[in-house]
Amino acid sequence: MTDPRGLTGQHTVPANGRDLSDPHELQRDIKETRERLGETVDLLSEKLDPRKQAAQHKQQLVIAGSAALVAIIALVVWRRRSS
Known part of the structure; x- marks a missing residue:
């Protein structure tokens, strides 16, 4: 069963198939998540900037x-x- 975060079962193997019990895989997953989050924040900041909207x-x-x-x-x- 998959939850909204993309994790399955015991929350150790996400839907993308990575084994998060491996510290290197976990670190890589965290790094990629931070990068995606940073890109999302940048896009939202750009959309909400009043000067750019004007x-x-x-x-x-x-x-x-x-x-x-x-x-x-x-x-x-x-x-x-x-x-």
């Missing part, structure tokens, strides 16, 4: 801001003409 959405923000400005100007002109 840069990625800059064009959309400029278009939305321009549309809002045009709408405000049109409203002001319309109100002046209807008065």
Whole structure:
């Protein structure tokens, strides 16, 4: 039976077939897990960085801001003409 961590039975042999009772295999598994975790943290940090998000959405923000400005100007002109 496999648990969510990928371990089977006595939690000594993960689903990938490594024997974690061997200290070298255990160290290698820990090293690989740390590397994957580090990559995941880097990706999450990049996704959550407000500066990078703003840069990625800059064009959309400029278009939305321009549309809002045009709408405000049109409203002001319309109100002046209807008065």
